[in-house]
Amino acid sequence: MSQRMKNLTKRQEEILNLIKTHISDFGFPPTRADIAKTLGFKSPNAAEQHLRAIEKKGFIKILSGASRGIVLSESENNEIPVIGLVAAGGPILAQENIEKTIPKSRNLFSDDIDYYLRVKGDSMVDVGIYEEDLIGVSKSKDFKVGNVVVARINDEVTVKTLIEMSQTKVVLRPENQNYKDIIVNPETDELAIEGSCVALVRESI
Amino acid sequence: MSQRMKNLTKRQEEILNLIKTHISDFGFPPTRADIAKTLGFKSPNAAEQHLRAIEKKGFIKILSGASRGIVLSESENNEIPVIGLVAAGGPILAQENIEKTIPKSRNLFSDDIDYYLRVKGDSMVDVGIYEEDLIGVSKSKDFKVGNVVVARINDEVTVKTLIEMSQTKVVLRPENQNYKDIIVNPETDELAIEGSCVALVRESI
DNA sequence: CAATATACTGTATATAATTACAGTAAGTGT
DNA sequence: ACACTTACTGTAATTATATACAGTATATTG
Incomplete structure (x- = not known):
């Protein structure tokens, strides 16, 4: 708003x-x-x-x-922002991160999508998420182990599969053999699960 | 119509x-x-x-x-059909193949999409196209070598990468090491390139 | 405590908009 | 040839709609 x-x-x-x-x-x-x-x-x-x-x-x-x-x-209320690069430190939905917006009326998906996040890097290629793809993220949807989530670890925003989640240990897995699991202790590291990935859009093949 | x-x-x-x-x-x-x-x-x-x-x-x-x-x-003019299984022999856009339709007004993409095709099988996983994904297909867009295309070979509809195209030889490549290239002679086999894949939508991750 | 915002009723009027009726003229189909 | 469709002009009536003005009443705010 x-x-x-x-x-x-x-x-x-x-x-x-x-x-x-x-x-x-x-x-x-x-x-x-x-x-x-x-x-x-x-x-x-x-x-x-x-x-x-x-x-x-x-x-x-x-x-x-x-x-x-x-x-x-055309208030932001009716528009879904597309988030490009997320500046370190700030909130994901900060104005400077918004690449463009898509009218809510064009939403193709049954789930409510709070924003689209443009994927950077190849850490999720093994589940078919490629660089430059847009991921539809729902903030409200409760995420479970096994879901692909948007996480923020010490000011860095990343998309990974949530593998394990307890008071003292959270495991996030890149779906690419070249990368190792990210193991975070939420008590010592700053960690926030920002949302759950519910859809994917690729604008060019 | x-x-x-x-x-x-x-x-x-x-x-x-x-x-x-x-x-x-x-x-x-x-x-x-x-x-x-x-x-x-x-x-x-x-x-x-x-x-x-x-x-x-x-x-x-x-x-x-x-x-x-x-x-x-709500004429078919304003709706983009989503094609599920394509019955052998008939045209892709035959009524019985239409799983649902999506209003054109909801199109997210700059390219004109004539229909969405629901992907069956895993022959294109190496380019991030998974089973159940929806591929946005443009009939009009001229396809080139290297494009992912929708092809019909002897009444079977398939999505593959177009690798080579000449009067006597067309090579279609499944993007999956477990499959071999499909080599067709358009003079002896019935072959039609139905369209070019311009977008991808995944409704659940 | 006065100004301003919210949330209405009630009346009235100018204008926006639909829509009927009466024509003209050219082309199409049978 | 005759009915029917397309493609308009011109006029006018009726209805739909926006919108102004005059009130009433309650709540909020500086």
């Missing part, structure tokens, strides 16, 4: 969702009257004023004079 | 494209007046009548009474 995007109230969020749902159901935005009817307002002006408030907060643009002229803003 | 979908005239196609462009530009369909203005009609009724004709042919649905109430039909 960018800085100039103030938070919506509960009601405003409800209306924004209604707009999105209407677009997805019909292919075009609702009228003020549509909104009023759906939410039980007795005046279309109630919808009008909510729209103004939502526009003021930057989530939509109202095209004056045009019927159904509600344009959703 | 389904049977009940009659062909559009040139002008009608122009108008359908205009509608699609307007939706992609603004997020909602044009009005009759918008169409008339863009195409230089002096009466919105010209647009109205074209819309009626296009609706009659099944490409759109007009919602009566609603402003901008033009709904694009």
Whole structure:
């Protein structure tokens, strides 16, 4: 969420969702009257004023004079970032790491993807993950032993298979015979599992 | 294109494209007046009548009474088929091979993808193409030696790397040491290069 | 405590937009 | 030849829609 995007109230969020749902159901935005009817307002002006408030907060643009002229803003909310090189030290999703963004509406996958990470290096070739591939990462999905995960070890971000995970020992395996397992003690090393890899996209073969 | 979908005239196609462009530009369909203005009609009724004709042919649905109430039909035109197992003998895109479809609007790739093909077998693992992966195939893109292509050899569809191609000899290489090159003489064997692989999608890791 | 934001009702109006009706003209199919 | 389709102009009515103005009431904030 960018800085100039103030938070919506509960009601405003409800209306924004209604707009999105209407677009997805019909292919075009609702009228003020549509909104009023759906939410039980007795005046279309109630919808009008909510729209103004939502526009003021930057989530939509109202095209004056045009019927159904509600344009959703391209907020980060609707866009999945593609993370290129991760600068050491900062958070993965820092602005400087974002190579481009892909509209959420283009998501092909059933899982929710929080970001795509561009793969660097050949440490995962044995499971078919190649340099320059994009990995779809889910932050929320609970990861298990055996999953391919995005891990951060002492400020370095890496994609590996999670082999073992206990209080004192975490084993991350590169899927490439030329590399050795990474064994980390979470009590002495800084370790964070940032997310689980749920999908892969290769833009050129 | 389904049977009940009659062909559009040139002008009608122009108008359908205009509608699609307007939706992609603004997020909602044009009005009759918008169409008339863009195409230089002096009466919105010209647009109205074209819309009626296009609706009659099944490409759109007009919602009566609603402003901008033009709904694009989910024709195969807007959907990319995902091909599962290809039945021997028939065309790749035969209805019975289609596992599901993905809206074109969700295409992540710069190349035009005519269909996705679900990979069977492990003959391409050395270039990171695994069983169950989806390969984005472009029919139009001209394929060169070195490309991964979809080939049909005597009614069998296969994904391989194109190594050599001449009047009398075509070499297709499985990217897996356990398999041998496939050498075909196009003059004696039935061979067709169906398309070029331009993208890859893995729905689960 | 005054200003501002939220969340509406209620009325009204200008304008945006659909849509019917009446034509003209050229081309297509049977 | 006659019906039908395509491709428009021109006018106009009806309805759909945005949007202004005047209120009421509650909550938040500096």
